[in-house]
Amino acid sequence: xxxxxxxxxxxxxxxxxxxxxxxxxxxxxxxxxxxxxxxxxxxxxxxxxxxxxxxxxxxxxxxxxxxxxxxxxxxxxxxxxxxxxxxxxxxxxxxxxxxxxxxxxxxxxxxxxxxxxxxxxxxxxxxxxxxxxxxxxxxxxxxxxxxxxxxxxxxxxxxxxxxxxxxxxxxxxxx
Amino acid sequence: xxxxxxxxxxxxxxxxxxxxxxxxxxxxxxxxxxxxxxxxxxxxxxxxxxxxxxxxxxxxxxxxxxxxxxxxxxxxxxxxxxxxxxxxxxxxxxxxxxxxxxxxxxxxxxxxxxxxxxxxxxxxxxxxxxxxxxxxxxxxxxxxxxxxxxxxxxxxxxx
Numbered sequence: 624x625x626x627x628x629x630x631x632x633x634x635x636x637x638x639x640x641x642x643x644x645x646x647x648x649x650x651x652x653x654x655x656x657x658x659x660x661x662x663x664x665x666x667x668x669x670x671x672x673x674x675x676x677x678x679x680x681x682x683x684x685x686x687x688x689x690x691x692x693x694x695x696x697x698x699x700x701x702x703x704x705x706x707x708x709x710x711x712x713x714x715x716x717x718x719x720x721x722x723x724x725x726x727x728x729x730x731x732x733x734x735x736x737x738x739x740x741x742x743x744x745x746x747x748x749x750x751x752x753x754x755x756x757x758x759x760x761x762x763x764x765x766x767x768x769x770x771x772x773x774x775x776x777x778x779x780x781x782x783x784x785x786x787x788x789x790x791x792x793x794x795x796x797x798x
Numbered sequence: 799x800x801x802x803x804x805x806x807x808x809x810x811x812x813x814x815x816x817x818x819x820x821x822x823x824x825x826x827x828x829x830x831x832x833x834x835x836x837x838x839x840x841x842x843x844x845x846x847x848x849x850x851x852x853x854x855x856x857x858x859x860x861x862x863x864x865x866x867x868x869x870x871x872x873x874x875x876x877x878x879x880x881x882x883x884x885x886x887x888x889x890x891x892x893x894x895x896x897x898x899x900x901x902x903x904x905x906x907x908x909x910x911x912x913x914x915x916x917x918x919x920x921x922x923x924x925x926x927x928x929x930x931x932x933x934x935x936x937x938x939x940x941x942x943x944x945x946x947x948x949x950x951x952x953x954x955x956x957x
Contacts, residue, residue: 652846655890722859748863755888757846757860 654755654774661688661765662753666743669720669728676717676743678769685795687788688763689739689779690719690751693727695759701778702735708784709738714792718742721751721759764788766795836869839878843885843893852895 656662665677678688689705691698709716718739720728723746732742745751754763755774764773773791775783840854847858853865864885871881885893897903937945 649849652890652892655887722863748860749867752863752867752888755890757889 650758651776652757654771654776656755656763656771657774659771661763661769661771662750664743664745664750664753666719666745666750669718669725669732669742669744672725672744676741678765681717681765682769683767685714685767685792686765687714687716688719688754688765689716690721690745690754690756690759690761692721692723692759693731694723697778698760699735701760701780702738704779704781704784705738706736708779713789715740719750719754719756720744720746721756722746722748762788764791764795767798832869832872835878836865836872839868839881840865842895843882844895846889846893853893 661678663678665675668674668676705716708714716739718741720742723744725744725746728742728744732739743750748756754761758776760778762775762779763771764775766772772795773787775788779788837854841852843853843864845851845853845856845858845861845864847860848856851858851861853861853868868881871884876884882894891897891903897906899907
């Protein structure tokens with residue numbers, strides 16, 4: 624009897640590992656930037672390129688930085704969620720237009736609606752690299768001290784907004 | 799005199815194109831030594847978009863941007879290790895094909911050796927057990943004689 628027990632236990636352990644592995648999302652690479660200060664940048668605004676925006680301007684506020692692009696399909700999915708969030712005025716959303724063309728980006732905002740307080744143009748993608756963006760959309764929750772507290776990889780959904788992002792914002796606002 | 803002017807014009811045109819070429823040479827994509835170094839390093843880095851491709855072989859746009867970034871960091875005189883640290887600070891250990899030895903990756907690095915040693919121990923234990931269980935069979939004197947006779951017969955035939 625004992626000669627069957629060990630292979631069976633090994634089989635169970637392997638099966639558990641494989642089963643857990645099935646549930647993981649390989650596209651979600653944890654960001655080392657969580658808990659670190661949001662990388663500095665100074666980029667022209669999409670609507671008025673003569674004016675710049677920098678994360679330093681947001682000291683003392685909890686805010687979202689949402690990397691998006693007009694060519695990004697998944698951004699269309701999260702767009703209504705962001706519109707809803709913007710209407711609720713819970714948290715200001717700033718856009719980072721990643722590797723895009725100005726006309727295309729403006730046209731998309733015109734057509735779908737603009738959830739952003741303002742959007743900055745990162746057409747070279749350099750700021751994206753500093754933020755570790757590897758696939759839009761990506762959303763950063765940044766606290767009053769300018770520290771990145773959370774990174775949402777992929778579209779913001781009602782579910783992850785309710786379960787993670789909104790509770791976190793409420794907690795950060797209290798500090 | 800006219801001949802001399804033509805020669806002068808030709809010479810200066812060579813000089814001018816030479817100058818403009820010198821300007822272009824600053825584009826490091828055309829510097830074969832740096833390019834080779836960049837590709838060598840990029841082969842050790844993982845593309846975050848395709849995940850199973852290296853930064854050197856990927857055609858993803860992000861990979862192109864990161865190759866450009868690596869090239870420029872090399873131009874600034876950063877060592878390979880500094881460039882790796884630069885990328886790890888942004889994308890995490892995931893960009894490295896060879897993960898660093900940390901408490902978190904200990905099982906990954908030592909796991910195979912642990913399995914090897916475990917297997918060897920198991921093998922030795924099993925072999926010892928088997929040796930204990932084996933009983934030496936002694937031949938009776940008659941059987942011994944018969945065996946010897948048969949073996950001798952065999953030898954005679956061969957001779």
